[in-house]
Amino acid sequence: MFENLLPPLNDHNLPYPDTIHPIVVHFVIAMVLFAVLCDAIGYFTRNPRLYEVSWWNYFFATVSIFIAIIFGQVEAGLATPYADVETTLNLHSLLGWSLSGILAAITGWRYVIRIRDPKVLPVSFLGMGVLLTGLVFFQVYLGDLLVWVYGLHTVPVVEAFKEGGLL
Amino acid sequence: MNETLIEQLKGQLGLNGLPYVVPIHPNLVHLTLGLFIVAIAFDIVGVFFPLEKPVFKFLAIPATRSNFFDVGWYNMLASAVITFFTVGFGFYEILLASPDGNVKSAWGLEAMETMLWHGVGGVALLALIVGMTIWRGFQRFLWRKDMARQVDWGYLVAGLAIFGIMFVHGTLGAQLASEFGVHITADRLLRMGKDLNALRQ
Numbered sequence: 001m002f003e004n005l006l007p008p009l010n011d012h013n014l015p016y017p018d019t020i021h022p023i024v025v026h027f028v029i030a031m032v033l034f035a036v037l038c039d040a041i042g043y044f045t046r047n048p049r050l051y052e053v054s055w056w057n058y059f060f061a062t063v064s065i066f067i068a069i070i071f072g073q074v075e076a077g078l079a080t081p082y083a084d085v086e087t088t089l090n091l092h093s094l095l096g097w098s099l100s101g102i103l104a105a106i107t108g109w110r111y112v113i114r115i116r117d118p119k120v121l122p123v124s125f126l127g128m129g130v131l132l133t134g135l136v137f138f139q140v141y142l143g144d145l146l147v148w149v150y151g152l153h154t155v156p157v158v159e160a161f162k163e164g165g166l167l
Numbered sequence: 168m169n170e171t172l173i174e175q176l177k178g179q180l181g182l183n184g185l186p187y188v189v190p191i192h193p194n195l196v197h198l199t200l201g202l203f204i205v206a207i208a209f210d211i212v213g214v215f216f217p218l219e220k221p222v223f224k225f226l227a228i229p230a231t232r233s234n235f236f237d238v239g240w241y242n243m244l245a246s247a248v249i250t251f252f253t254v255g256f257g258f259y260e261i262l263l264a265s266p267d268g269n270v271k272s273a274w275g276l277e278a279m280e281t282m283l284w285h286g287v288g289g290v291a292l293l294a295l296i297v298g299m300t301i302w303r304g305f306q307r308f309l310w311r312k313d314m315a316r317q318v319d320w321g322y323l324v325a326g327l328a329i330f331g332i333m334f335v336h337g338t339l340g341a342q343l344a345s346e347f348g349v350h351i352t353a354d355r356l357l358r359m360g361k362d363l364n365a366l367r368q
Contacts, residue, residue: 012345017273017338018338018341018342018345019341019345022193023200023337025197026196026197026198026200026201026204027201027204027205029197029198029201030197030198030200030201030202030205031201031205033198034198034201034202034242034245037245038241049234049237050241052231052234052237052238053234053237053238053241053242056209056234056235056238057205057238057242060205060208082363083363083364083366084366111228114229115229118229140194140197141189144189144190144193144194145189147193147344147351148183148189148190148193148344148350148351148352149183149188149189149351149352149353149366150352150353150363150366151345151348151351151352151353151354153345154344154345154346154348154351154353154354155270155345155346155348156267156348156351156353156354156357156358157353157354157357157363160357160363
């Protein structure tokens, strides 16, 4: 039903030149990691100005993750999964959707903390940031496997898939 | 890089041509680009703050103009620091690259041209990012120290121009991976004529 709405697929099996999801995730990965770093430095050097830098980075990351998921779903749907790729792709999708909820909740928590007193950060929030960093690292690793080990949306894999070599 | 020279390291390299399971450079690229683009974006938000005030008020998000410029400064500084590592790992991984020599990219370039432009472009971008950080620092701490608007228009225009360079540069890097198959395990197996069952754990 939607096939006719998209331009024809190219040799990456995409309706546009290159994958977009790995570009949008720049703004989730970099912003979350930098927000946690700013919180940590701000906490230990008692510099509340960095808490503001952190908050705006969380805010930007939260907006970005939903755009990342939209492109992620489109590109996962158009991927040519084979053999064991599916397990990794499913886990990456599941954790990606979960992270959108987790990140939105954390940013909401931060909003409340900031409304009450923008100069004070509870240490529990910092701990949550460390846990979030762990989840983000694992999610990046799964995405890395999909691109760099399984080669989804790369020309050679798409070509082999179309020739039936991967089935 | 010359295949026979890479052969010298044969015992240390995996199927993807690297001594570790996934390349590190593309992961550092997330940080370089994310931090740089968001730095410029928040400086733009800071510059147009008077127009946005009602929006933040409507959203019930307290916002102070100087905080946006703080984001612009610290994110740019972090981008400059991390990019030394991005370029460093980029050169390590490009020295170990063995791209498909029979392929032309979507832009009509062959592997060697693409690698050279991506390598030289990376050094140029590092210089530009460091230059922008120094420029930004002078504006923040000296030239515009007492001004409400911490960046001048030239800086923002330069930032947007660098977005353009980053787009071209990033596309070349993406082509090295997804068209020439550099450091992608599945692509290298296919080029060796093997099937992908070797990827099963």
